Amino acid sequence: MEMATEALDGGVTKVNLVGRLDILGAQKIDMQFAILSGSHRKVIVDLERVEFLASMGIRTLIVSAKSVKSKGGRMVLLRPKPDVEKVLVETGTDTVIPILGDLDSAIAAVSG
Amino acid sequence: MGTTIAVTDEPSRTATVPADLEAFPRIVAWAEEAAAWLMLPSSTTYAIQLCLEEAFTNIVRHGYPAVDDRAGRGRDVRLSIEPVDADVTLTIEDWGIPFNPVEFHSLATPASIEDAIVGGQGIRLMRRFAQEMRYQRRGDCNVLRLRFTVTAKAGA
Numbered sequence: 001m002e003m004a005t006e007a008l009d010g011g012v013t014k015v016n017l018v019g020r021l022d023i024l025g026a027q028k029i030d031m032q033f034a035i036l037s038g039s040h041r042k043v044i045v046d047l048e049r050v051e052f053l054a055s056m057g058i059r060t061l062i063v064s065a066k067s068v069k070s071k072g073g074r075m076v077l078l079r080p081k082p083d084v085e086k087v088l089v090e091t092g093t094d095t096v097i098p099i100l101g102d103l104d105s106a107i108a109a110v111s112g
Numbered sequence: 113m114g115t116t117i118a119v120t121d122e123p124s125r126t127a128t129v130p131a132d133l134e135a136f137p138r139i140v141a142w143a144e145e146a147a148a149w150l151m152l153p154s155s156t157t158y159a160i161q162l163c164l165e166e167a168f169t170n171i172v173r174h175g176y177p178a179v180d181d182r183a184g185r186g187r188d189v190r191l192s193i194e195p196v197d198a199d200v201t202l203t204i205e206d207w208g209i210p211f212n213p214v215e216f217h218s219l220a221t222p223a224s225i226e227d228a229i230v231g232g233q234g235i236r237l238m239r240r241f242a243q244e245m246r247y248q249r250r251g252d253c254n255v256l257r258l259r260f261t262v263t264a265k266a267g268a
């Protein structure tokens with residue numbers, strides 16, 4: 001699991017995740033993600049290149065979203081693959097962190 | 113003399129690993145090889161890998177408390193996968209404390225939706241992604257059988 005951040009216009013931060021967000025992937029990015037979510041208010045997590053997501057990865061996403069929200073910010077998920085999206089929907093994660101299908105909508109959602 | 117044409121070597125359909133996160137990459141590789149050999153569609157492979165991860169991490173975290181090393185059996189987890197008619201069955205066995213995930217219901221009332229999602233999702237995901245989940249305590253062994261229906265996605 002690799003994690004990189006990209007600064008977009010308007011103070012929006014895009015987090016690009018690549019690989020498997022399984023228990024080991026989650027462990028690898030947890031600390032980096034916690035630091036990022038504690039200091040950014042408009043966060044888009046791009047899941048397009050995440051091949052796999054399991055419950056420990058969901059935990060990472062939810063904990064980060066809570067942290068962003070607690071500071072009055074917003075976090076959204078962008079373009080998950082169908083199997084990954086099914087995991088997000090079956091666990092109700094999409095009710096807490098909105099899923100967007102394109103970057104413009106994601107930017108609008110975190111900026112609104 | 114007869115000629116044997118081996119198309120591919122059959123990977124091992126069983127694996128025994130220690131109940132330790134260090135073994136996790138090995139079980140991911142094992143499941144990938146088995147799924148490729150069985151020519152499973154990607155959605156079935158995903159479901160198997162997901163259930164395997166949730167079951168395995170549960171055993172690692174709760175199955176073998178430090179005070180009870182179940183002397184003689186080590187801290188093993190035995191995995192096997194086999195095609196049954198049009199389905200695939202994944203069997204996960206461990207010799208840890210008795211635990212029946214089929215009847216498990218979280219007792220704690222979560223304080224928020226976020227807390228509800230963070231806690232206890234593994235078993236919920238197994239219920240949703242496997243077509244059938246059966247548990248049996250056989251002697252000192254937990255036997256969990258998960259059945260997956262092999263269905264290719266439309267247009268795949």
